[in-house]
Amino acid sequence: MAAADIKLRIKRKDAEDDAFYWEEFNIPFRKNMNVISALMEIQKNPVNAQGEKVRSVAWEYNCLEEVCGACSMKINGKVRQACSTLVDRLEQPIVLEPMETFPVEKDLVVNRDRMFSALKKIKGWIPIDGTYPMGAGPLISSDDQQEAYKYSTCMTCGCCLEACPNVNSGSPFIGPQALGQTKYFNMHPTGAQQKNHRLEVIVSEEGIANCGNSQNCVQVCPKEIPLTTAIAELNKDANRYALRSWLKR
Ligand code: SF4
Ligand code: SF4
Ligand code: FES
Known part of the structure; x- marks a missing residue:
């Protein structure tokens, strides 16, 4: 992992009835990156921290300006919107989890x-x-x-x-x-x-x-x-x- 890379730890689930598991990713850092752009980096190249090709991470988003609420998730333990959360203000590894109150459909996607x-x-x-x-x-x-x-x-x-x-x-x-x-x-x-x-x-x-x-x-x-x-x-x-x-x- 290069010094400027960022480390993400994501709580995942392949389908509604499957068990949760954790997976880590290292992605390249860009200035002003938000959590959604970090997830998009994984989407472009879904390779985990062990270098294995894996299924891309699922999450929801629409507006990208904190208006639709679709990208809500727990980020470093705090529930908030991934689109308005800047990566360089977060401690690493950045821990992403789906909200717990709602049924989790897949990875970070919940049913609201x-x-x-x-x-x-x-x-x-x-x-x-x-x-x-x-x-x-x-x-x-x-x-x-x-x-x-x-x-x-x-x-x-x-x-x-x-x-x-x-x-x-x-x-x-x-x-x-x-x-x-x-x-x-x-x-x-x-x-x-x-x-x-x-x-x-x-x-x-x-x-x-x-x-x-x-x-x-x-x-x-x-x-x-x-x-x-x-x-x-x-x-x-x-x-x-x-x-x-x-x-x-
Ligand atoms: S936290 Fe609750 S009241 Fe506030 S915007 Fe979200 S759903 Fe609405
Ligand atoms: S119980 Fe729930 S709805 Fe009532 S004040 Fe506390 S958090 Fe809000
Ligand atoms: S994408 Fe709409 S609130 Fe984040």
Whole structure:
């Protein structure tokens, strides 16, 4: 290995039901290289540190600018995006692992379906014109727009679920991302038409009662979304909703 080379240690898996194994690679260093460009070097020449030709490493990416969330993985033990992580700021060997909260399909590729299912459950959208025009949308104050903007930057990356001690394969918890998005869509005057439907999910066994308030989620969110603020506010809304439902019985 030349002095300027970088060393990667990657946790791999050939298929969903196979066992994990570790493999090391030495690749040439280039200035301003990020973790994705390091993985691309392996793709060009899939030869491990022992000089053996191996299967190229699988991972996901799309935007390359920390917007899509697809390249999320554990890098030196910290969950983050491979596209925005510069290699020369990392200790070597650079250890890459798939996120653990999600089923691992192959190498660094995980299945993030549980987050998209949670978004469907909470109706993570604003209803607009359908079979008939619903008219002009309501005006939103600039203060509300600024607050909503933070939540709108969520890229469904999964970092907050990975960090949450209460999200795992045996737990029905929808997780911090869906809680943040519930707050976001309930804030919108048109989105609020479905507020009760969303709160029904929030008070269900999949909802907010699963949150132990450890605050790990807010610390790892790459978009600095105020997840714990959303959770605290949703808690109040959920309590009011539960009380109203009980009084209506
Ligand atoms: S505050 Fe709640 S949602 Fe966030 S990491 Fe802790 S338990 Fe999970
Ligand atoms: S809330 Fe933050 S950490 Fe969680 S999925 Fe969205 S962007 Fe990722
Ligand atoms: S490739 Fe889209 S966030 Fe990294």
